[in-house]
Structures are given as structure tokens and as C-alpha cells.
Amino acid sequence: MSTNNSTNAFVPLQEQQLSKITQAVSGLSRDQLVWTSGFLAGMAQGQAGDTGTIASVESQNSAASASITVMYGSQTGNAKHAASDYAEILNAKGLTVNLVNMADYKPRKIKDESYLVTFVSTHGEGDAPDDAIEFHEFLGGKKAPKLANLKYAVVGLGDSSYEFFCQTGKDFDERLSKLGASPLIERLDCDVDYEASIASWTESLTKKLEELVSASSGATQVVSQSIASASQASVFTKQNPFSANLSESIKITGRDSIKDIRHIEISLEGSDIQYQVGDALGVWFVNDQALVERVIAATGTNGDDQIVIGGDSFSLADALSEKLELTLSYPGFVQAYQLASENSALADLLADKTALRAFLEEHQIVDIVEKYPSKIGAQTLVDALRAISPRLYSIASAQSEVEDEVHLTVAHVAYEAFGYEHQGGASGFLSTRLEEGAEVRVFVESNDNFRLPSDDNTPVIMIGPGTGIAPFRAFMQERDAREATGKNWLFFGNPSFTQDFLYQTEWQGYKKSGLLTKISLAFSRDQAEKIYVQHRIKENGKELFAWLEEGAHVYICGDALRMAKDVETALLDLIQEHGQRSEKEAKEYLVGLRKAKRYQKDVY
DSSP: OOOSOTTSOOOOOOHHHHHHHHHHHTTOOHHHHHHHHHHHHHHHHHOOGGGHHHHHHHHHHHHHHTOEEEEEEOSSSHHHHHHHHHHHHHHHTTBOEEEEEGGGSOGGGGGGOSEEEEEEEOBTTTBOOGGGHHHHHHHTSTTOOOOTTOEEEEEEEOOTTSSSTTHHHHHHHHHHHHTTOEESSOOEEEOSSOHHHHHHHHHHHHHHHHHHSOBOOHHHHHHHHHHHHHHTOOSOOSSSOEEEEEEEEEEOSOTTOSOOEEEEEEEOTTSOOOOOTTOEEEEEOOOOHHHHHHHHHHTTOOTTOEEEETTEEEEHHHHHHHTBOOSSOOHHHHHHHHHHHTOHHHHHHHHOHHHHHHHHHHOOHHHHHHHSOOOOOHHHHHHHSOBOOOEEEEBOOOHHHHSSEEEEEEEOOEEEETTEEEEOHHHHIIIIISOTTOEEEEEEEOOTTSOOOSSTTSOEEEEOOGGGGHHHHHHHHHHHHHTOOSOEEEEEEESOHHHHOTTHHHHHHHHHHTSSOEEEEEETTSSSSOOOHHHHHHHTHHHHHHHHHTTOEEEEEEOTTTHHHHHHHHHHHHHHHHHTOOHHHHHHHHHHHHHTTOEEEEEO
């Protein structure tokens, strides 16, 4: 329905045309939909008589040559949000921006880029997030091209309490440099409280990019504006959480269990918050008051002392309760506290990185200041600490089942050490300190890398020992509501059948109804030889491979350091054995599953 008269009224699409468009975009990710909307808008702006389509394509190609690609590889969403925010900043400056998930990027296109800004997280033992694996490996491989014409910048996001802090960002920086690319600005390594450092870094980078890159075309600005509106879709975010209420906290492990696992129900009534199965819930917590008092006593400070954080004034007691991290310890605190206290023992510890890591694994912040007490100023103490970061929990419910509620499966971290009971910051808050009906600030963290297949006939394999079972409870609720006909197979493990079979009655109900096709259980302490989910995978290798050949999607949730790696090894082994493939071919098979979104992980 093209016309040469731009003043004509808009003519709606015919039903057949709308149906074709709907089918064409079915299955696209949010970022792909955003790009598509901008592409179509660009075609509309470029149309002029019979040569409109060609003109718009040529315009986009021209813009691409001067564009800035903002790329992200994200595990929990932080890198994705930081990249999206920066794309908006560049868009506001009138610059041509292409925001892309590394998982959707064709690595060979890197040779055509002029300006690249990369935001990437690190998890586990210096591992790249799932989004970034292929691109990360490509840049380190033999097929990576020379990049003499590329100018780049890298932001690494991580947690300094882990040994391989921001390792993936360091890898990208090193590999791009070795390929001949030139850094626009020094790499930024971000800890968990990264907002201020990113803001300063991006301000400097933007000034440099403005000098180097010409203003964008109208078509590309449409793409960027679509990105901005999409990222603002949710009213409640990490920075603006919803004040929800705790409905219920129930221990779901037995009295004699070695684990204390809680089923948590939170009311979202009045929020209009929508979430999908596979998403995570971010929980802001308040520190234990006893912990706050012990830190104050050990540092010779006063709870009424006034301190400043980010330009705002608080009492020290309030800051330690609600603003600052007191459970997870990290090298930066030890370094700052040693400078303030001038403690020689801490100086020796800092000189031995191996000893320091071992020390941090055993000591919370309160343990450090009590072991090495020193009278320091309240502001000095606050400056040594980092901001509390919300904890993310895999959502254990489907809104189709629970409506304005959200459920979590939380392992309560609690242990005795140095004469005191220690608890996890958020798990202790949710499990013991927060009373039913009390307020808890929450937000939804979308996870497009952990989604059920759109086709309800597709088989699903779920591997989730311990609290890793949480999203699979949501998966089953959703598939039940959809009346999905695809087969479902659960692999679950925990120490004991009688004490630790989480949601046992529900799983038995799904098995009886036929929704759950098969369940493979691994209770490690119920026999002399420990059995884990990877052993059950091996035992069922032939059938599991047959499911893969039928198109099954595989999901893994739980511990990243050990379980996820052991499970991946078991999968590779069964592909070799039952698929009659070499080790290299098995790896390629698994990579193919990942590219097709048929192998997804939610690990921590």
C-alpha cells in the first residue's frame, strides 16, 4: 500500500498482511524485535517512489559504517542493563547505535566493525557467561581476523570476593588488543557496586566517541529509541523496587536434614508486576541488627555518628543496616581496613594472595573487624565497605498458577564459626528475620536465556539438584496451564530421600497425571557410594540422547562451580557414546544445541 503522497491518511494492514508479519517475528528475542522495529522504521523513512526499499538499505549500510556497536554478555542481567543504558546515552547524543546480545552476534562480523563497546560479566572460575561463550572462544581461536581498523572499549562486571575477578572482561581486552584493535579508553573492572564507576567511565568514553563518530541517521535513531522504550517497560526495577509483603516462609526439608531449605511466598498485590517462568526475583535485604552492633563495637564507632554515602547523610547504624555489605567479604575491604588500622598482620595477609583467599572464604566482615579490632572513624569504616547488592533467586512459580504472588526456594545459609552463628545476608533475612506480613523490596530480573520452548509439543529435560529445582517447579506449572503435550523429564538430587525431596507431593502429582513423563532421582547419602545427577544422566544416556534427537531442550539450574560442569561432562560423554561421535564432534553437537537455544543454564 505504498503511495507517493505523504499527506495521505495511514491505511491499516490487511488481516492477511498482519498475519504474515506476526508469523515472521514469532520466536524473536526482545532485542531482535527492537532491531526489527527500527529496521522497518528506517525503510519507511527511506521510501521514495519505486526506489524506496533500495534507498533505505543503502542508507542503513552507510550508517552502519559509522555506527557504534554496544555489545553485552550477561549471566544475571547486570551487563545487559548497563549496555542498554549506555546505548540510550549514545542515542541521546545523536550517534548511530547497534545494541546486540553476544549470543545473537555473528563473530565474523567483528572485522566490519569500527567502534565496539563491550559489557561482559564473569561467573564461576573466571568463566564467560553463556551469552558470550561462542564470541569469547572465536576471538581466542585461529579464525579470528586482524582488527587494525577497530577501536574498542571493555567493561568487565564481576565480584571481587571471587578469585577470577572480571576475568572475561580482561580476556576480551587482551584478545582484541592482540588482534590489532586499539583501545578507546582503559578497561573498567566493576565490582558489585558498579553504577558510579560506570557512569564516570562512560562519560569519558562518550566524549571521545563524539569526537570520532558522525551523528546518526534518522533510521538508526529509531532503533535506539525503541531500545530505550523497551528497557523502561517495567516500573519496578533494581533502582526502584516494589515494597511487597512476605506471605509465608516454610521449611521444606526434614527435621534431621543437613540442609535448611525454605519455600518463600511473596505477595505482589497492587504492583501489576508480570514475570515469566525462567525469570529471577531480586531481593533487597536488611542486615541483622546484632551484626551491626558487633561491627560498631569492634571499630570503636557510634551508631549515631553521621556519615555520607553518595551525597546523602545517614546515621552509621542505619547505613550498616540497610546500605552496606556485612556478610560477603572481599580483598578491597581488607586492604582499606588495613590502611586505616595499620595492622601488620593484615599487611602480611595481603601480601599472600592464596592465604588471603582462604581467609576470606572463612571470615565475614564482622569476623575480620573482631579479629583485628581498631578504633577508626565512622566515615572511614563506611568508605571501606561496599554497597549491599540485591540477591537474585530463580522464581519457583508461574503466574498462570499463582497470579499476584511469586514463590522462591531459598537455602538458608547458617553455620557456627568463631563463637557465633553466621547467616547469609538475604537468606537469613527471608528465612528467620522477616516476619509474615512484613515488607520486602523486590524486582523482577528478566532472563531470556532460560525460557521454555515456544512449541508446547517440544520435549523438555530439566536438571536441577537442590534449590536448582526452583525454576522447574515454575516450568511444570506453566506447561500444566498451557496443557502442553511435550514430554517432561526431571533429574533431581539432594542428600536424602526422606529429608530432602523438595516439593515431593507436587512432583508425584505431576507424574500421576502424566504431565511429568519421567523422574530420575539421586539422593547422595542414601547409600554407601554417593550418587549425583550426573550419574543418573550416564545411566540413562541412551534414552536421553534419543530425546535430544527428537528435539528436546535441556535446562540446568544450580551450582556453577561443580554440578554444572559435571553435568556438561556427562552430556558430552553420552553424546560420544550413544551418538557415536568423536570428542570434537560431541562438543560441536552441544554448541549447536546452545546456539539453537536448546541448551540453557541458570547457574550461580
